[in-house]
Amino acid sequence: xxxxxxxxxxxxxxxxxxxxxxxxxxxxxxxxxxxxxxxxxxxxxxxxxxxxxxxxxxxxxxxxxxxxxxxxxxxxxxxxxxxxxxxxxxxx
Numbered sequence: 001x002x003x004x005x006x007x008x009x010x011x012x013x014x015x016x017x018x019x020x021x022x023x024x025x026x027x028x029x030x031x032x033x034x035x036x037x038x039x040x041x042x043x044x045x046x047x048x049x050x051x052x053x054x055x056x057x058x059x060x061x062x063x064x065x066x067x068x069x070x071x072x073x074x075x076x077x078x079x080x081x082x083x084x085x086x087x088x089x090x091x092x
Contacts, residue, residue: 014052018044 038044
């Protein structure tokens, strides 16, 4: 059985607004300007949790790329470790 990677984010608190209209529920946070929707509250909530993680991972990847891509060693580090091994790269 494959071991799941360790979480790299701490618990965060965001204001989330849920709006129900036209048979679906939209979840939105103005803090990150992120939104998603689902057929009901639970689906919107689960999708929102997924999209926040994706957003934060992409922000982290972008920052690491910006920091390490200035030289060949940094580019090799990114290529070898960034995809799926962020905790290892960060020393966690």
